[in-house]
Amino acid sequence: MIPKSWFGFSDGIAPASSAAPLPDAHPAQWLFALTPAVWHPYIQLARLDRPIGWWLLVLPCWWSSLLASLVMRQPPQFLDGLLFLIGAIAMRGAGSTYNDLVDRDIDAKVERTRQRPLPSGRVSAGAAKRFILAQALVGFAVLLCFNKFTVGLGIASLAIIAAYPFMKRITPWPQAVLGLAFAWGALMGWAAQFGALAASPLWLYFGGFFWIIGYDTIYALMDVSDDAIIGVKSTARLFGPHVRLCVGALYGASVLCLEIALLTSGRAGFWMQAGLLGFALHLAWQVLRIDPNETSGALRLFRANRTAGLIFLAGLAAQMIQDLLF
Template sequence: MLELARLDRPIGWWLLLLPCWWSSALASIYQRGPLHGRDLILFFIGAVAMRGAGSTYNDIIDRDIDTKVERTKQRPLASGRASVGSAKLFLAAQCLVGLAVLLCFNIFTIFLGCASLAIVGLYPFMKRISSWPQAVLGAAFAWGGLVGWSAALGALAPAPLLLYLGAVFWTIGYDTIYAIQDIEDDAIAGIGSTARFFGGRVRLGVGSLYMLAVFCVAGALLTAKAGVLAQSGLVLFALHLGWQAMRIDPRDGALALRLFRSNRDAGLLLFAGFAAEVLFTR
C-alpha cells in the first residue's frame, strides 16, 4: 500500500503542497499579517493524503497500460501484487483523511477543494485521447494556488488566479521533463504526452512553459503588492527553471528524472522568498 500511495517517492506530495504554501504566504503578504501556520500544517497533511489518493486512483485506471511501460510495469496493480478491491479501500481511506483536512477550512474553501476532484477524475483518461495530459495534471496539481488564499480570506482575487495559472504552467513544464523517461514506451502503448508532442524541441517547449509560469507569478506578486524579498524568491525560482530547461536532453531519461525532482528545490526557493517577505517586512 505504501507503493500505491507513492510514500517512497515524496516528490509528488511536495509538488502538490508547494502551490498551497505559495498561495497561503501570498495571502499573508496581501494582508500584511503573519504566516498562517495552522493552514501550512494542514496543507502538508492534505497533500500527502491526496497525492496518495490520486496515485492510487491513477493506478486503478491505468493498470492495463502500466504493464506496457517499463517504468510502471512493476507497480502493485500492474504486477498483480495488490488487488483492485484492496486498492479501492485504500483509496477511500486516503480520501477520508483529505476530507477531514478540508473540513477544517471555511465553507468557500471546502467547496473549492471539492471542485478539484472533477479534474483529478479526468486526468488518467486524457493520455488516451490527447497529447496534452500534462495540462490536466497541471490544472489539478496547481489547485493549491487557489486554496491557500481562499483558506485565509474566504474568497478569490486576481492575485491567486495569476498564481494558479503560473503553477499550471510550471506543472506542465516539469511533467513534460518527467515524461521524457517514457517517450519510447508511450509511443508503443499509444499514450500521448507533451514530451512526445515537442519531440526534438522539448527544451524550447519546457523553457516556454517555464517562462509563462514566471510571468504569471510576477503578475500575482504585482497584484498583491509584494516587496523585494518576495520578488527575490521569484528571481531564484526563475533562474532554477532556466537551468533546468538548458540541461534537458531528450535522450537521457535519468537526467530527466533528476531535473524533475529538482523542482522541489525550485518551489521552496519561491516559498522562502514569500515567507521572508512576511517575516521581515511587517
C-alpha cells in the same frame, strides 16, 4: 483486527518482492525497514516512497497562504500550512492509487511502471479501491477544517482529478490536466484566509499551471519510447526534438504569471522578487540540461523542482519576516 483479505492477499502477506524499490522511487527506502511487509505495496501505491509528489502538490498551497498573509498583514497561518501538508499527502496518495487502478493495464506494458503493485498483482483492484476511500476520507476531514468557500473550492477540484488518468488516451496534453489539478493549491491557500478569490491567486494558479506542465513534460521523457509503442500520448512526445524550447516557453510563462501575481497583490517587495528571480534561474538551469535524446537525467531534473518551489517560498517567507520585524 483488520481482515487479511482487506489487503488483497489470501494470507495477508505481501510477496517478498513487495519492498523492491521502483525505478522512480526515492533511493532511501527507510519506510520499508520500519513497516511490516504487508504495508509495502500500499506505501508504493500512495507514493510515500516518492515524496516529491506531495512536495509539488503542497508548495502552491504554501505560496498562496503566505501571499494571503502578506496581503492581510498578519503572521503566517502555520495551522493552515500543516493542514495543507496532511491533505497533500493524503490526496496525492488517493490520486496516485486511483491513477494506478485506471492505468494498470497500460502500466504493465511500460518498463518503469510494470512492477507497481497493481500491474504486478501484489494488490487487488478491490483492495486498491478501499485504499483510495481511506485516503480520500483523510483528505476530506482536512478540508472540513476550512471555511465553506474553501470546502466548496476543494470539492470542485475532484472533477479534474477524476478525469486526469484518461487524458493520456485522448489528448497529447495530459500534462495540462495535471497542471489544472496540481496547481489548485494556489487557490486554496488564499481562499482559506479570505473566503473568496481575487486576481492575485488566479495569476498564482496560472503560474503553477505552466510550471507543472513543464516539469511533468520532463518527467514524461522517461517513458517516451514505451509510450510511442503502446499509443500513450504526452507533451514529451508532442514536443519531440523541440522539448527544450517548449519547456522553456512554459517555464517563461510560469515566471511571468507569478510576477503578475505578486504585482496584483500590492505586496511585491524586494525579497518576493528575489525569490521569484531565484525560481526563474533554477528553471533556466533545468532547461539547459534537458536532452531529448538522453532521458536518464529526466528524473533528476523533475525532482529538482522541489528546490525551485522552495526558493520561491523562501522569498515569500523572507518578505514576511521583513514586514513583521521592520
